[in-house]
Structures are given as structure tokens and as C-alpha cells.
Amino acid sequence: xxxxxxxxxKRLFSNFFxxxxxxxxxxxxxxxxxxxxxxxxxxxxxxxxxxATAVIAYFRIITDYGFNLTATREISIHRDNKExxxxxxxxxxxxxxxxxxxxxxxxxxxxxxxxxxxxxxxIYFFTFATVVGQVFFPVWFFQGMERMKYISYLNIFAKTxxxxxxxxxxxxxxxxxxxPLLTSGGFIxxxxxxxxxxxxxxxxxxxxxxxxxxxxxxxxxxHIFVSRIYVNIYTTTNVILLGFFTNNATVGYYSIxxxxxxxxxxxxxxxxxxxxxxxARKYKENFKxxxxxxxxxxxxxLAISFSFLLLSEYFKDAIISLVTGVSNTEVSILLSVFxxxxxxxxxxxLFSNALIxxxxxxxxxxxxxxxxxxxxxxxxxxxxxxxxMGLVVxxxxxxxxxxxxxxxxxxxxxxSKGQNQ
Numbered sequence: 001x002x003x004x005x006x007x008x009x010k011r012l013f014s015n016f017f018x019x020x021x022x023x024x025x026x027x028x029x030x031x032x033x034x035x036x037x038x039x040x041x042x043x044x045x046x047x048x049x050x051x052a053t054a055v056i057a058y059f060r061i062i063t064d065y066g067f068n069l070t071a072t073r074e075i076s077i078h079r080d081n082k083e084x085x086x087x088x089x090x091x092x093x094x095x096x097x098x099x100x101x102x103x104x105x106x107x108x109x110x111x112x113x114x115x116x117x118x119x120x121x122x123i124y125f126f127t128f129a130t131v132v133g134q135v136f137f138p139v140w141f142f143q144g145m146e147r148m149k150y151i152s153y154l155n156i157f158a159k160t161x162x163x164x165x166x167x168x169x170x171x172x173x174x175x176x177x178x179x180p181l182l183t184s185g186g187f188i189x190x191x192x193x194x195x196x197x198x199x200x201x202x203x204x205x206x207x208x209x210x211x212x213x214x215x216x217x218x219x220x221x222x223h224i225f226v227s228r229i230y231v232n233i234y235t236t237t238n239v240i241l242l243g244f245f246t247n248n249a250t251v252g253y254y255s256i257x258x259x260x261x262x263x264x265x266x267x268x269x270x271x272x273x274x275x276x277x278x279x280a281r282k283y284k285e286n287f288k289x290x291x292x293x294x295x296x297x298x299x300x301x302l303a304i305s306f307s308f309l310l311l312s313e314y315f316k317d318a319i320i321s322l323v324t325g326v327s328n329t330e331v332s333i334l335l336s337v338f339x340x341x342x343x344x345x346x347x348x349x350l351f352s353n354a355l356i357x358x359x360x361x362x363x364x365x366x367x368x369x370x371x372x373x374x375x376x377x378x379x380x381x382x383x384x385x386x387x388x389m390g391l392v393v394x395x396x397x398x399x400x401x402x403x404x405x406x407x408x409x410x411x412x413x414x415x416s417k418g419q420n421q
Contacts (some may be wrong), residue, residue, distance in 0.1 A: 033166045034259060036324045037179060038252075045176045047243075048120060049127075052180065054239040055110075055117075056127045060104040061232050063131055066134030066224025067092050067274070068140050069356055075144025076277035077284075082203075089141060089198070089218045091209045096135045103131065126180035133187025137194050145202070146277055154197070155190045162186035223361045227352070230368040238379055242391055245383050254388040257334040260319060264308055265345030268301065272349040276357075283357045289415055294354050301346035309342045311416075330388075337392050344399045351406035355413060363409040371402040 038046050069090045078084040110123050111117040137155075162185045168180050198204050221376050239258075243251045275297060283290045312319070316335055320328050355364045375398045382390030 001294045003107050011244065015326055028301050033163055034263075035325065036167060037170070038256060038323060041173055041176050041179075042168060043252035043256075044248045045173060045252075047248035047250070047255060048123065049179055050175065050239065050255035051243045051248065051251055052120070052123045052127045054236045054243075056123060056131060057109075057232060057236040058129060059107060059131050060134060061225070061228045062103050062208065063096050063099045064228065065099060065218075065227075066221035066228060067093065067096065067217075068143075069224050069353070070221045071138075071140040071326045072277060073280050073357075074142040074220075075141055076280055079145055082095075085202075086204055086207055087209060087213065088114065088217075089138070089204050090207045091213050092140070093138070093206065094209060095214060095217060100131060100135045104128070115294040122177055126177060126184060129180070129184030133184060133189075133191040136191030137187065137196070139254060141198060141204075142194075143273060144277060148274075154193045154411050159186035162189075186415050202347070223365060225366045227364065230372045238375075238383070238391055238395055241383050242388060246387055250388050253330045254334065254391065255324060256328075256331050257338050257388075257392070260312075260323065260335065261338050261341050264312055265305075265342050267308075268305070268346035269349070271297075271301075272346065272353065279353065282412075287417060290357075291418075294350070294410075295348060298347065301350065305343050305346055309339055312339050312342065334388055334392050337389070337396060341399060344396075346404050347403045348399070350405065351403070351410050354410055355406070358413050358417065360409065360413045363413060367405045367409055370405055371398060374398055374401060 011133075015297065037049075041049075057396035071088060074088050075085065078088065107124060107128055112119045117124060162182045165182045165185075166179060169175065169182065180380070239251065239254070242254055274294075279290060279293065280294065316332060316339075320335070322330050323332065352364065355367075375395075379391065379394045379398065384390075386393075
């Protein structure tokens with residue numbers, strides 16, 4: 001990283017720290033309430049909340065529409081063009097609000113058409129409120145401007161209040177409906193505050209955009225949107241399939257194991273978010289530096305992820321006891337395999353982002369197509385015959401093949417770009 005000047009290095013570390021704080025509020029705070037909720041609500045009700053979260057994840061993808069990457073890139077490139085920034089912000093917000101309203105209608109149709117959903121309808125709508133908060137919380141804007149400190153602190157402040165509220169108000173199993181309601185409150189408050197910050201600190205005011213402009217941004221984000229749907233098929237959809245083939249208790253055990261792994265693997269997300277706008281700029285300025293930086297980060301991620309894997313396995317029993325309150329054989333067996341996911345965690349985002357920055361959308365979509373096809377072929381029968389363990393083993397296998405495919409196409413893209421220069 002000697003090729004990065006001091007100003008850029010300082011900004012990168014500042015944004016990394018801010019994103020670490022932001023990620024902390026999204027992962028660490030729920031992790032604090034995690035053991036409490038498992039013990040107070042029980043595995044079955046915890047499984048119900050996990051199932052609802054998996055369903056609502058579809059609507060989060062619809063409203064995100066890939067703007068976390070495409071809008072971030074555009075903001076980063078045009079950060080010194082005030083008029084263009086207003087256009088990007090306004091167009092993206094208009095599209096996201098429209099998609100949010102569409103999502104509410106789709107959720108209503110789903111919930112009131114099937115008994116499995118209508119019996120706990122309020123859980124799904126309370127959980128959907130997190131989508132409303134995320135629509136109005138434009139992380140992509142601050143990330144593109146590389147000014148993450150503006151939202152990190154307000155985000156952690158708002159969500160800390162609502163995290164504490166869970167301990168205050170959720171006292172028994174019958175209070176389970178308060179969990180998504182209080183969680184959503186933190187998202188919504190943070191979203192409102194971030195909109196105020198954009199107006200006050202950056203003097204960016206919302207301005208209605210014409211249809212052609214909206215179409216252009218929709219087209220730009222389409223491939224990322226489709227890829228997010230694909231990712232959801234081999235991640236969140238698997239939880240929904242588990243819920244249909246088994247029961248809430250099994251979903252609960254799986255979700256406990258998954259949340260532990262996600263909490264550990266999620267630590268890589270701030271690093272990937274921090275370097276994304278930097279990589280986008282360096283690709284345009286100096287391709288060799290771009291390639292060198294990707295390689296260095298990849299080797300660093302490999303060393304860190306392997307260390308995380310060893311530490312997690314060593315402290316596995318202590319982690320389970322902390323979360324569930326007791327030693328849990330079901331979760332322990334699942335985690336023994338699931339911890340392997342930690343090795344793949346940082347590379348999916350890093351390699352995908354590199355392909356997107358290089359505008360290798362066709363190669364990226366090929367990888368997604370192969371991954372989804374493989375997932376649909378092996379995961380459903382694995383769940384049907386072997387339950388939660390079948391899901392864990394097949395899912396981890398799919399993830400490793402996904403990473404290898406991304407690496408293969410990234411190497412081809414780098415070689416092709418190098419030959420054309």
C-alpha cells in the first residue's frame with residue numbers, strides 16, 4: 001500500500017473506522033440481544049422471527065436495486081459536480097420509494113393469500129418497517145462521498161436506543177412481536193436523521209427527475225439487482241425452504257448457527273465497503289495499481305479469515321453457551337461445518353466488486369447463473385433428506401464453488417484488459 005499517498009490512506013482508514021462503527025450497529029448490536037432473545041422467546045419463536053426476516057429480505061433487495069454499488073460509484077466519480085450529485089441522489093431516492101410502495105403491495109398480497117403468513121401477519125409488516133428505514137438511509141451517498149463518519153455515529157446512537165428497548169420491553173415469550181417493531185424503529189430514526197444531514201451538510205436538495213433519467217439509473221442498476229436476487233436464492237431462500245420442509249424449531253437452530261457465522265464474517269464488510277470507491281477511482285487512473293491492490297487485499301483477507309476460522313472453532317462451545325445459555329449439541333454440530341463459510345466471506349464481495357468496476361457484467365452474470373443453478377440442484381434435496389445439516393453442507397459447498405468461479409473470471413478479465421493496454 002506504499003503506492004497510496006498519505007491523504008488517500010488517511011481517508012481510507014477514516015472511512016474504514018466509520019464503516020466499522022456502522023457495521024457494528026448492524027451486526028454487533030443485534031448480537032448483544034441475540035442470546036437474550038433466544039433464551040426469552042425460545043428456539044421456536046426465534047425461528048419464526050428468522051423466517052420473517054428471510055421473507056422480508058426479498059423486499060430489501062428490491063428496494064436496494066443494486067444502488068449500493070452503482071450509485072456509490074456514480075457519487076464517487078462525480079463528487080465535485082453539485083448538479084450531477086443532486087440528480088443522482090434525487091433519481092435514486094425516487095426509484096427506491098416507488099419500489100418500496102410496490103413491495104408493500106406485494107407483501108400484502110403474500111401475507112393475506114397464505115395461511116402460513118396470515119397467522120402471524122403483524123410480524124411480517126413490523127419486520128418490513130426495516131425496509132422503510134433502509135430506503136431513507138442512503139449509505140451509498142455517504143460512501144460515494146467518502147464521508148462515512150456523518151452517518152456512523154447517528155446510526156449507532158439511534159440503534160443503541162432501540163437495542164436497549166428490547167431488554168426493557170421484551171420480558172416474556174408473548175412479547176415476541178415487539179422485537180421487529182423495536183428493531184425497525186432504529187432503522188427509521190437513523191434514516192430520517194441521514195436525510196437531514198444530506199440537506200444540512202452537503203446542501204443537496206431533492207429535485208424531481210424526468211422519466212428518461214430514471215430509466216437510465218434503472219438500467220444501470222439492473223445487472224446488480226438481478227445478481228442480488230440470485231444471491232438471495234442461494235442464501236435467504238434456503239432458510240425459507242428449510243421452514244417449509246421442517247419446522248420453526250429447526251429454523252431456529254439453523255438461524256442461531258447462521259447468525260454466529262454472519263456476525264464473525266460480517267467484520268469483513270466494512271473493509272470491502274471502504275475500498276470499493278477507492279478501487280473504482282484507481283481502475284480509471286492506474287490499472288496496474290488496481291490489480292496490485294486487489295491482490296494484496298485478497299492475501300490479507302485470506303490470512304485474517306483463516307485466523308478467524310481457527311479462533312471460532314476453538315471458542316465454539318463458549319460462544320454457544322453465551323448465545324443460548326446452555327450447551328447445545330444441535331447448534332454445535334451445525335457450527336462445526338458452518339464455520340468454513342468464514343473462509344469464503346470476504347472474497348465474494350471483493351471479487352464481485354472488482355468485476356463490476358471492470359464492467360465485466362456478462363462474466364459476473366455467468367457466475368451468478370452457474371451458482372444459482374448449482375444451488376437449486378443440490379440444496380433443496382439436501383434439506384429434504386438431511387434437514388438443517390444438509391442445508392449447511394450443501395450451502396458451504398456452493399459458496400466455495402462460487403468464489404472459485406469469480407476468481408477464474410476475474411483472472412480472465414485482468415489478463416484480457418492487460419493485453420489490450
